[in-house]
Amino acid sequence: MTMDRALDLYDIQGNICKGYGRFGFPKARYFFLEFHQYAGARAFLQQLIPLITTAEPWSEKDHPDQSDKPQATTNIGFTYAGLSALGLPRRSLDGFPLEFRMGMKNRAGILGDEGPSDPANWDPVWQGEPVHAWLSVNGQSRQAVVDRYRQIEQLLQQSQGSVTIRPGHKGPQGSLQPWQDASAVYENGRVTPKEHFGYVDGIGNPYFAGCGNDPSRLPGRGKLTRDDGWQPLATGEFILGHIDEAREYPIAPEPHLLALNGTFMVYRKLHENVTTFNRYVDRLATDFDGSRELLMAKFSGRWPDNGAPLVLAPDDAAKAELDQQLAQLTAKAAAGDHTAATELRALKAKWIDFTYNKDRHGSRCPIGAHIRRANTRAALETEKDAFNTPSALDDRRRLLRRGLPYGGEDETPADDTEQGIIFMCIGASLERQFEFVQQQWINYSNDFHLGNDRDVLIGANNGQLTDKHIIQVNPKQGKAPFFCTHLPRMVETRGGDYFFLPGITALRMIAQGIIDPT
Amino acid sequence: MSNVAGKAYGMNVMTPLRWWTAIWQKVIFWVVVKTFPYFLKGLLTLSLIHYARWTIINRWSFPRLDKSQPKEKLTYSYMLFESNFNGSWDQYIDSFSFAIPSGLDMFWRWNIKYPKSIPLHDFYHYIRFNQVECDHYYNAYPLASANDVKSAQALYADLAAFADSSEALSDDAFAAAWQQFLADNQHSLGSMGTSPLMSTSNQLVQEHHHDDLQLAARQTQQEEA
Incomplete structure (x- = not known):
């Protein structure tokens, strides 16, 4: 097996293997470049390379010491237009997958970007010709982000117009910004893992062979085996130049070194209509048999306040019990009780290590709940032992999510203020992974036997009677399921594109102008 | 003509077999269906499939439209695979290859140059190469999977x-x-609606069809005027 083969983490960009948010980088700035002249652009890249953050381990531990990691990180990705503007040879360019070459705007029909999400309504930065490159700076503090940004800005100035920033991100109070700032949401001055609807977000990213994560993180994140165990997903699901789950190399451009250790990334600005969301929940909650929090949980599959999955605590009573258990263990562990600390870790592991095997009806977690759509956890194997492995239909549809919320700092969130999530996800095939999940599982339900129902939170719903979500019940209890009808558009796409994140070697070769598939 | 109608996709694949393995394969099909129905469980659990059917056509038994049509002398016998399913070509082939690779290999094992269902892209090419496009494809319930x-x-x-x-x-x-x-x-109780877009190519075909209808409507108007 290729399971334990070490990856060259120094050749892989850092954001592929690490979600920086989890490592104490709650602030970020994303900005987009245009290349106007080959040689100048390549010279700029050569100067930028020393600033690029690799996936090198920061520490043996998962949560490293402050001294062990940088104050700020920098990563880069290119659109097809960008690679073309950098003078890559035709043969290399033609080797990129079709959806990458087309770009996100031209995939609107596949992605359900219609109505308010139509590309015509996106921020100005996305209008006209595609941007050429995405640059991201994550920081332990806002100051660290700004310092690194200034450093890059200087390099841009030195390029004497060969490389410029494409402005045009809608910001607070109707402003247009040259960049997109993002930040974790704060409550009482403390960082939270929440987004602007109030859900704890970003739980349970996939675990792949060689990713450098602590192996204790594997359960619930890998692929399921017949004996209910977990194995790492193949490296090639997330990084080019490595074998994938179909035992082949992912589709990638030539030469080999251009693709090796690179991957693809989706960038999407997802606006959250906070007023619409709150109004909808308030209206529905009056008819719902349970708390407002339970109703919210029935949309997402996790309790909003702490992300506990509904399969673990399916109703208000079970949640109260779980919270109590959690509080007791936390207090004991804080007082130095090692047994309690172990129990607490085991309990928290259940946030991620679960399946829907005992919840076929969806009476705990609705079949159409967000997390059950986005990560099906072997639920599509509706007959036991029907498939090669339990999660055979899921393993090739996984997404490494790398986003952060934006907005909500300078104004109170409403529909017409600027807040939401900068959704980023990484995978070796945009079409097979992101586009498939977005189209078939978020905006459609045939695989779940739920017709054309869509995801409550991010589906392209339009407020019609048939735009609905069913909260299933245990049929033996004689109660009707709860229908959430007339779902409004909670989330709108405001921009985005597809980016290629090269490995460090490839980045050097691009910068030196020596990509040659001959 | 497109292989797509409403939410459905029609697929026909003709793959050559040596005539003696074709006979052997018929026996195997029969035995599998009669005695090992659990082999088919995976196929039945893939709910995007309406049906899938494998037929062996011996090289001497290809139909003729009329007795006047000369008999063909064929080198190979053929296996005809027919299926209707909901979703895109990729989704269908992917599901087969991910979920029931050994079942597929059992069906196609003796076909000439069959590459096995894993790795995926060799299998993709095999199916594409041998696929017979639909000349006409009708769907009575285009909004229903x-x-x-x-x-x-x-x-x-x-x-x-x-x-x-x-x-x-x-x-x-x-x-x-x-x-x-x-x-x-x-x-x-799922809602009824139109099919998600199967591909950007199919989107173009739909747009062309729409344009044709508009053009025809304009011409009718002019003629009436």
């Missing part, structure tokens, strides 16, 4: 039974029976 039809049938039968049995009920008993009816049918 096979799952939608199954749900609707179950719901219709239950609703009819509920209508019969609920007439004499008191208001309270009716309310309780109705709640139970909804709970029992909660998995058959």
